[in-house]
């Protein structure tokens with residue numbers, strides 16, 4: 001246990017990352033797809049000599065700059081803050097492997113942001129041909145940020161055999177490229193690129209919905225229909241790309257999904273399957289709303305409808321990212337590091353030498369049991385809120401709690417928990433302290449009151 005634990009009551013630290021990340025994904029994917037949207041829209045307007053379109057695109061580029069340059073950038077930094085606090089050990093492992101990946105990422109990001117600013121401020125100031133080039137430069141550099149970060153994100157799910165064979169030896173950097181172009185790299189890049197295009201359409205519908213349909217009915221209808229077409233590829237290609245992606249994830253992750261699908265009737269419906277259902281249903285509703293309102297009746301398309309489209313897209317994106325996070329459980333780096341920062345290769349050592357023994361965070365006012373709970377369980381559980389330990393353990397006495405803990409500690413091949421919970425590490429004495437701590441949490445025993453005792 002090398003780092004302190006960030007205690008976020010009720011929602012848990014994981015959801016702080018989750019909330020920021022889902023918000024960031026919505027905006028960052030828009031930043032990528034929106035770059036292409038602006039470039040294609042401007043090209044169309046220039047070719048057809050449409051001053052009214054140029055005006056619409058210019059307004060959209062302002063919205064674009066504020067949303068991506070402010071909210072996208074701030075939420076991106078927010079991810080860094082939150083992952084560093086919630087999972088310091090995993091964040092450190094990623095930085096040690098991918099420091100040059102991030103260096104490249106930031107170069108592209110700098111070009112992206114600078115170009116977006118120049119693009120917005122030079123609509124009437126430079127030659128149209130040069131302005132067009134800026135649009136393509138923006139689109140290319142922002143897509144490159146996806147190309148880079150996708151390598152790091154997919155690495156976490158499937159680091160690949162080559163990297164795993166050197167993990168922990170100090171020679172990880174020699175496998176940089178095979179870790180980067182890991183087994184899920186390409187399907188994920190294709191999938192995310194298609195989603196970028198769809199989100200470009202979704203956000204463009206938001207600005208288009210605010211156009212005055214009475215003053216310029218033709219223009220509004222045209223812009224809305226043109227933006228709607230950006231969503232079409234996703235309806236056809238996302239299912240195909242998803243199948244490709246799923247065929248590249250490890251067997252154990254797929255099983256987690258199938259277990260849920262085949263047990264819908266009997267109630268053991270995993271969280272992954274539930275999230276996949278939300279994705280499917282919100283995408284289907286999205287398709288219906290976009291087709292029947294935006295495409296068929298563009299003039300009736302109000303900001304309220306655009307908000308609904310945005311919300312459905314948020315639900316679909318959020319549920320998909322959540323499912324992706326869940327199939328990676330119990331790891332932050334597949335087969336290498338558990339979500340709570342314990343390296344798989346350290347299990348034997350920690351069972352012998354102890355989990356808390358050498359920790360600089362062992363405090364006089366915190367029992368070993370509490371430290372074990374904080375260090376090894378709180379990454380995924382809270383005491384009373386999300387995945388509440390008190391709730392999950394309710395009705396169990398000390399012996400029954402002991403049985404579960406033993407199961408987590410020994411992690412036999414038959415244990416159903418292996419699919420989503422890390423192996424619990426520690427000496428016998430530490431494990432016993434954890435059981436005592438949990439027993440006290442679940443079955444609080446009245447503390448003898450010295451004043452009352454005296455008065456008797």
Ligand code: HEC
Nearest residue numbers: 329330339340376377379380387392393404420421422424
């Ligand atoms: C990687 C994330 C993760 C970590 C770390 C983790 N758990 Fe869990 N745990 C889960 C998930 C996911 C579930 C399923 C929750 C649900 O069904 O709502 C779960 C369920 C449980 C349950 C209920 C099991 C049942 O059969 O009802 C218990 C008890 C539990 N965890 C105890 C612990 C303890 C104790 C620790 C620390 C030693 C721990 N967990 C660490 C993810 C985790």
